[in-house]
Amino acid sequence: MVDQPEVASATLDALPPAAASSEPEPESILMLRKVSVSFSGKLAVRDVTFDVPEKRVTALIGPSGSGKTTLLRALNRLHDTVSSARVTGSVLLNGTDIYGGALHPTLLRSRVGMVFQRPNPFPAMSIYDNVVSGLRFNGVRKKSLLDEAAESALIAAALWESVRNRMTARAGVLSGGEQQRLCIARSLAVEPEVLLMDEPTSALDPQATRRIEELIDELSDRVTMVIVTHNMQQASRVSHRCAFMLMGDDRAGELIEVGPTDQIFGSPTDQRTSDYVQGRFG
Amino acid sequence: MVLCVICVALALIPLVGVVGYTIVRGAPVWSADFFTHAPTPEGIPGGGILNSIVGSLIIDGMAAAASIPLALAIGLYVSQSHSKIAAGIRFAADVMAGIPSIVVGIFAYGIIVNTMHHFSAIAGAFGIAVIMVPILVRASDGAFRTVPGDLGEAALALGAKRASIARRVLIPTAASGLFTAILLAVARGAGESAPLLFTAIGSQYFTASPMQPMAAMPLTIYLNGIQAYPTLQRIAWGTGLLLLLFILILSVAGRTASARLGRRA
Structure with missing residues (x-):
């Protein structure tokens, strides 16, 4: 991978840290600054600003329609394929605005x-x-590189033992999990710095879900993860930080509160967050 | 129940009638010589349709070689794009598929034969390709659209460029649908006679030059079938049976492949 030059930004330096905590906060690998997403002029996500700390799991939680997946897909420019979609604001990956044209x-x-x-x-x-x-x-193209990467990625994904003897079988023979x-x-295998996960267990049974959650925990010391989930128990189990989103009056998703998972679930500052995590709506 | 049986019978009569009658008239004509010899001059017994078989393979092969890559590329584009251009192409392909083949024939005559000043196999291949392209565009568009959209997104999210998504994900995933599309289009093209009447025109001789007039099975059926001589009519029936079998095999193979695809999906 080619290293991108760090782009210093005066406005970013001026912003306060996202959360105050007694523990030393890890560096922020992703910084979202007033990110909005609209489709055909209609706003779906409005002005989201928060930081994603490196090698931590950040969960995006909130009811259906709150724009979690829409926001997630803005973080690797998957909206580019939809001609009616427009993303404004900036998303900084190690300081480089991914919408800035340099990357x-x-x-x-x-x-x-x-x-x-x-x-x-x-x-x-x-x-x-x-x-x-x-x-x-x-x-x-090099076979030895591919073999090595395949083995280490499968080991990391806790799949190596079960597939090492059937590597040439079609992927369809595997169970859903x-x-x-x-x-x-x-x-x-491509050694990403950030892995976005869009409700990765919603199509799986509880057993397979548990194994994916264990895997997320194991992986959290090597890759930063941002996970969208409907399941609040899952968010509380796997994430270090939570960002709570809610649909506003004009049906555009907004960020209500972001902070350490303990705080979001234990003592949220916003009443709406408190209502949601206690299951009063959504 | 009775009505059902009558309807099935009515539906099957034309198929069974055509196939049965062609077998009855064509099968006695078949012999080893029929497939391995070029025609003999009129009045001399023996001879076969080797030149027509080879001619059909050459003309349809050229038509397929030209139309398949072009039409599949168009089908791929149309299937992946939501633009007005894609909708326009889809509409144009639908309309083009309905153009009478005799009109395609006179078009090929006007464009190619008039320009080259003589009849040729390549002009015939052009006509057949014009017939095949809209069929291939529509069928490959359908095949590519059976590929779930999230596969393309998954590839995109791994850092794939559009070309490698097409080559490594879309084409392999749609492969059996594309195979069906190709078989059915070739079957359709191989049976066409009208575009060839204006272009390849037919030939008594064995030739492999695409710049020369060339025999082809549909032409041999037409040119011999309308003659008064029973020997020539027999050649038409024998050729008709061969062409019919060739197309039936392609159609059945194509539909079996697509049925298998349907079961798997």
Whole structure:
């Protein structure tokens, strides 16, 4: 991967830290500044500002329609494929605005990966080809490099033992939970700095969900994760920080509160956050 | 129930009638010589349709080679784009698929034969390709659209460029649908006679030059079938049976492949 030059910004330096805490806060790898997303002129997410600390799990929580997934997809420019979509504000990845033109979207996406709601391994590819697909997309051809990356990504995704002897089988032979771990391995193989997860367990049974949550916990010391979830128990189990979003009066999603997970669930400052985490609505 | 049986019978009569009658008239004509020899001059017994078989393969092969990459690229574009241009292309392909093949024939004559000042196999291939392109565009558009959108997004999220998404994800995932599309389009093209009447015109001789007039099975059926001589009519029936089998095999193979695809999805 090519290192992007750090871009210093006076306005960013002037902003206060996102949360005050006794522990030393890790560096922020992603900084969202007044991020808005609209479709055909209609606002879906308004003015979201918060920081994502490095090598921590940040959960985006909130009821349906609060714009969590829309916001998540803005973080690796997946909205680029929708011509009616418009993203304003800035998203800084290690100081570089991903919408600023200095970082090509394909390079950005190999640094900010994504795991989707429904497990979506490539059906025409073998398990091995799926894991190394991202490297091949990025032009890696050397067999030894691919083999090494496949093994380490599958080990990291806790899938190596169950697939090492059937690497040439189609990905479709795996169970739903295994397919999702394969998708996580596929994302890890390109060694992203940030992994976005859009409700990664909503299509899985409780057993498979538990294993994915364990995996998220294990991975949190090597990659930064931003996870969208409807499931508040999940958010409280896997995340270090939570950002609570809610649909505003004009149906655009807004950030209500962001902070350490303990604080969001224990002593939220906003009444709406308190109502939501206590299950009074949503 | 009775009505049902009658309807099925009515539906099957034309198919069974055409296939059955062609077999009855065509099968006695078949012999090893029929497939391995070029026609003999009139009045001399023996001879076969080797030149027509080879001619059909050359003309349809050229048409397929030209139309498949072009039409699949268009189908890919149309399937992935939500633009007005894509909608326009889809509409144009629908309209083009309905153009009478005789009109395609006179168009190929006007464009190619008039320009080259002589009939040729390549002009025939052009006509057949014009027939095949809209069929391929529509069918490949359909095949590409069966690929779930989140696969393309997954590839995008791994840092893939559009070209490698097409090559490594969309085409392999849609492969069996594309295979069906190609078989059905070739079957349709191979059976067309009108575009060839104006272009390849037919030939008594064995030739492999695309710049020369060339025999093809549909032409051989037409040119021999309208003759008064029973020997020539027999050649038409024998050729008709071969062409029919060729197209039936392609159609059945194509539909079996698509049925298998449907089961898997």
